[in-house]
Amino acid sequence: MAQAHAPQFKNPVVKWIDSRLPIFTMLDHEYNQYPMPRNVNYLWAFGAIAGIMLVIMIATGLVLAMQYAANTHIAFESVERIMRDVNYGWLLRYVHANGASMFFIAVYIHMFRGLYYGSYKAPREILWILGVLILLAMMATAFMGYVLPWGQMSFWGATVITNLFSAFPLVGDPIVTWLWGGFSVDNPTLNRFFALHFLLPFVLLGLVVLHTAALHVSGSNNPLGIDAKGPQDTVPFNPYVTVKDGFAVVVFLIFYAAFVFFAPNYLGHPDNYIPANPLVTPAHIVPEWYFLPFYAILRAIPDKLGGVLAMFGAIAVLAALPWLDTSKVRSCKFRPIYRQFFWILAIDALVLGYAGAMPAEGVWLLVARIGTAYYFFHFLILLPLLGKLERPLPLPASICEPVLKGGGRVAAGAHAKPMEKA
Amino acid sequence: MAQTTHPPGTGGHAASGGEGASRRDFLYLATGAVGAIGVASAVWPFIDSMNPAADTLALASIDVDLAPVQEGQAITVTWRGKPVFVRHRTAKEIEEARTVNLGDLRDPAADDTRVKKPEWLIVVGICTHLGCVPLGQKPTDPRGDYDGWFCPCHGSHYDTAGRIRKGPAPANLVVPQYAFTSDTAVRLG
Amino acid sequence: MRSLKSAILSAAVALGLAGAAQASEAVHIPKQEWAHSGVFGTIDKASAQRGFQIYKEVCSTCHSAKLVPIRTLAGIGFSEDELKAIAAGYEVQAGPNDAGEMFMRPGIPADRFPSPFPNDNAARAANNGALPPDLSLIAKARVGGEDYLYAFLTGFEENPPEGVTLMPGMNYNKYFPGHQVGMPNILMPDGVTYADGTPATVQQQAHDISAFLTFIAEPHMDARKQMGVKVILFLIVLAGLMYATKRKLWSTLH
């Protein structure tokens, strides 16, 4: 990165530190001057929102961890003690429990934003793959966190998910025993899950740092999917985007607060208020909503190993996406056919999520199978072909003048409202 | 790719001046202030969650039955996670505690300010030096040069009223809050 | 494309609705009027106090509420002296004493409600093999919450419908999953005599005990909702300011 614009710091202490360790120069570069395409819409705020969620999760998790006891005899009670006796414990726990859902909402929107505007394409492949790794780390963290309160869903969720690994021939059973540290999900399992649940968010934090570092090399994508050609196409991150993202964060917090204060258990499951009982499985065990599409894929395949592979495959294809999509055009705005399929994929994901919550039989099994087939069809067959077959619309010459060069069709088809210019 | 030049007219705060600028400054200030209030109030639950919880506070007072403690004996009870020494003092011990010249004490306090009933001495059993538990509760323990307690960590001697007499500790053993609920029962806290 | 988008939206809405529908499962659980429902609702303390009387006189002969300290009841308006009296009415195990034996002492508000049975096996043995669940969290641990509790408590039927053969020792309940339940119908008209003189109909009792169970499942519910109103109002003001700032700022771009 060009050091041409080294800032002048007035504060002597800042100046002294910066000349020895240029963290302030770096911060200024990356978060103050960082040029942001001026046409980004509010979907670009979900990265910042996800970042805030991570901070909230780590902060609340830390104080919860000071009160929580990772022992099967007292884990459930220790969570109830947090709810009843610890000052503001109920608040911290509900913020943490609902925060996991909010984190996934933010990240899923963030990802679909990337899918729509082609943010995974060159030169942003590593950026995208880091994102997929973040998703995986989040899933592992959330799964292990859900085990900690040691309710019925905690216990049976842990049992079912760890048993997935038993699908692998030969190594499967030893792996499961190793994961458990015993012959069933028990105290050693709870203990290690707590240790890992504490650790993984910091791994996640590291991945997020890399993710943003990669972002700041290639620069942000934008609704037109074309590169910024010069200063006229961008605005400095601060204050323009900080204020805009800040507004979006506050709106998101309102949505979040509505759950925390008025429906704190809506996204959870009543069975998790029953202490874990290794002798009785609840009638309907369902994972947390954010795992449902993957859970549907798992159950759609009538073979144990096949199901497990398909489920992991569903995430693996995301990582391969930069090479599966052969089109050179990034934004859906200029890909009239892919645009339709994007929405079909979005519906497919919702349908899979719904099927994942239903009993795996009859019509829902069929729906899950069709949904699964379509999911892989989209990524593995449709995208490679479409890139070759589709005729994209003409791209505008630059971000500043899309309407002039791109013709009326672009403006009319523009799904995202271009930045208002009062 | 990385562009660091501002587009013309977007140079941070140096825009169009005049009335618009002052209204913007006001908005910045108001937004910043309200945001700061929000962050500050969000911090409080985190801090307060580390203060004693309701169950801890509810157990903050306990009842102790003194009936079984014979003259000359002592018991240790746990109160708020700390040892509390309850000693049924003999006449000789009471006498010793009363006849000390207050001017000789490092932390002067008359015996009657440290007990509610002369025969019962109740003190927190934590050395005021660096927090060890002094010896002297068991009949076989050393009680130091003043018949009270002796702290083995750095050699503090306490007398029969729990006052510091010798060694590095700066202050007397702390008298906890308590009240007699009957002739032979006290409530600590 | 418009239609696709609205299809997505309606799919999302349908998902939400279906999620709620799925929750109520086969039997429809009628909704009741609760003083504590809604954003501004608060626990009806008088009702919850009556509910406590039912818990004490009826439910607690079989069910525990072992996660609930007696002092929690301050939240439904019992004074400190009343709490002490309530607590002293219970015998709690303490010890070991100097002889190494456990002994019974009168309760204090810091104690939790003592359980009717020393352990789950004893509870099963005394109840025909069925384990009466702990009631501390029951209002949060059942789909339908307090509406389900009310429906269950008023849903017993003397004679099962045609074609249903009850297993020995079981009772028929319209709302219990599977309909056969080990617990008998325990709420009788005037089965309790309310201290405050409220007529003790079965409906009244079911309502009061459900309110009480809702309270002990989440003693901070009122505080939570009251804080929520403030937090959301605050956030709306902040959002307004942020938006105004953002508009003003971006308006300088040409």
Ligand code: HEM
């Ligand atoms: C990526 C960030 C994180 C995610 C997605 C996450 C997710 C979760 C989830 C889903 C639960 C179960 C909530 C419930 O139903 O009760 C949970 C519980 C818990 N988490 Fe986290 N967590 C994160 C970060 C952390 C961190 C950094 C810590 C510690 C420093 C932590 C400590 C805890 C503790 C102690 C519990 C058990 C208390 C409870 O059940 O509420 N978490 N977490």
Ligand code: FES
């Ligand atoms: S701690 Fe007792 S003398 Fe130092």
